[in-house]
Amino acid sequence: MPYKIGLVGKPSVGKSTFFNAATMNTVDEASYPFTTIEPSVGEAYVRVQDAAPDFDEEPDPRVGYYHNGTRYVPVKLVDVAGLVPGAHEGKGLGNQFLSDLNEADVLIHVVDFSGETDIEGEPTEGHDPREDIDFLENELDQWYLDILEKGIERYDGKQRQQDVKLEVELAEQMSAFKVNKNQIKKLILRLDLELDPETWSEEDKLELAREIRKDTKPIVIAANKMDLEKSQENFEEIKNDPDYEHLEFIPCSAHAEKALKNADEQELIEYWPGNDNFEILKEEEINDSQKKGLEDIRQFIDEYGGTGVQEAMEEALFEVLNVIAVFPGGADGLGDKHGNILPDCFLIPGDSTAEDFAYEIHSDIGDGFLHAIDCRTNRQKGGDHKLEHRDVIEIITSN
Ligand SMILES: Nc1nc2c(ncn2[C@@H]2O[C@H](COP(=O)(O)OP(=O)(O)OP(=O)(O)O)[C@@H](O)[C@H]2O)c(=O)[nH]1
Ligand SMILES: [Mg+2]
Known part of the structure; x- marks a missing residue:
């Protein structure tokens, strides 16, 4: 089962925009609350530094894709309806929404840092994003209670x-x-x-x-709409507020990610998700206002190291959930029986052993587990050997 990342937050913060940018789906986005009612599940990707180049090879991923040393590994992303205070008592779309979240292993709380939407997602000015951060945790905790x-x-x-x-x-x-x-x-x-x-x-x-909620639904904050000046002011203030030290904030512009992906699809630019730059391909087909838009985005991603959409998903998976990526390989070569190089990359819990990994590949392989081989060192490893991020492992099995 692939990992599932849930997008949560009050209405109109940009959850669907984030979802569409990450998955290139077309879920409705609009500035009025409860645009989304039914949850959508889509495929997004997290980046892993590919192991194949360490062996002077190029990989042939079975799923996801590879570019310039980076493997993009699929995860599931869930876009749900907006959550308002009192949801656990049935307010807004209430409990239905909460149960949609149950499938998620980790949550990205999308927060509108501009302060231009109130706690119910209606347009306003000067709203404190801290209120949103507090209410969402509280709402989830009340639901668990x-x-x-x-x-x-x-x-x-x-x-x-x-x-x-x-x-x-x-x-x-x-x-x-x-x-x-x-x-x-x-x-x-x-x-x-x-x-x-x-x-x-x-x-x-x-x-x-x-405590049960924190264990089962850990949260990363995507500080969204950071392309707006007001957001950047709020971000500086909240980042330095000692009351919020326990949270990880990823500055984010779902808009910018969406615009770059669209321009890339039209082959106007070349943009690889998560990068802090892009290349303009067809200067002559871009009008002045598009050019200005792209230059603003270039400045933004240069300053923040990217649009934040990739970073938020990767922070959630690799830092908060402590997931690692492990490649099944062969000590005598990285190709499978069809000659495909490192076709698979498994995302597994960070405390997994070699035997756990065998079971992740297939229960028969786990049942027949004899030992593992670390393909980087060619050393034999026992069943309780703890795996590390980017390990390349061959499993020797009697099955
Ligand atoms: N400036 C700016 N606006 C954004 C950004 N992301 C989303 N928006 C705008 O915010 C509004 C709400 O976006 P949605 O993606 O529909 O929000 P949602 O959280 O899915 O809302 P509900 O489905 O109603 O819960 C839209 O007008 C978006 O264009 C961003 O990064 N920057
Ligand atoms: Mg929505």
Whole structure:
């Protein structure tokens, strides 16, 4: 299953624009709230420095694509309806939206840093983006709390039966969040709570809900609409606000990414997603206002190191979720039986072992696991060998 990145935020912040820029789909974008109602899922790409050039080879990716040392590996991106305060009680599009999010492994919170949309996504001026950052975390936490409380009721109802375990009942109730009983037990103990919800205060419950949410829905902030001057002022202020030190902010212009991708598709420019520059190909076919637009974007990506769309997805996956990319290879050569060089690149959890990797490739390969070979060093590795980002690994299996 590919990793899923969810785009969240109040209405009109640019979630669909971000989604379209990253996936080159055409979901409706507009300046009025709730333009999006049904969630869309599309294919986006994260960049990995390809391993093939380290062996003086060019890869033949089976999925995604390769350019100039970089492999673009597919992930799923989900664009959902805007979220407004009170969503966990059914306000706006309410709970339906929240369940659409359950599929996501990590969230990108798209925030309109210009302050030109209010908390419900209507046009305004001088709105503080900090309010949006706070409300979204709070909304998710309240949603988790509601389900946690149902789990506590479920446990209370069963308490007279034998062998009832709190963490088992809570995990069952919260299964949609992909949280297991061990994780829940660990968080309860980490918060110094007893394994008895009768001893918990309201504050304890909220804190536990928040910890479970942070574990299962970690967040990166895409500070969007950074092409506007007001956004840049807000960004400087919030970046230096000690209350927000715990968050990672990626300055972003979904507009700029979309414009560059469109111009690239029309072959007016050559632009590789995530790069901090582009090349104009057909000077004569570009009118003056397009030229001015492109020059503004050039200045922007030069200053910020890119449009931020790629960076936000990569920060979410590789830094926040701690995913690594591993290439299945052969110690005697990188080609598969058809002669394709390193056709696959797997995105797997950062704590994966060689044996875990074998199971990621195929359960039969995992079942027959004998040992692994690190193709860079030609050294043999055991099943519990921890893999690293950009490893090239051959699995020797009896199957
Ligand atoms: N200046 C600027 N405007 C942007 C940017 N990204 C999006 N917008 C504008 O913001 C408005 C809202 O964009 P959408 O992508 O429809 O927003 P959304 O978050 O999907 O909104 P809902 O579907 O209503 O929740 C549109 O008018 C976009 O053109 C950006 O990077 N810069
Ligand atoms: Mg939308």
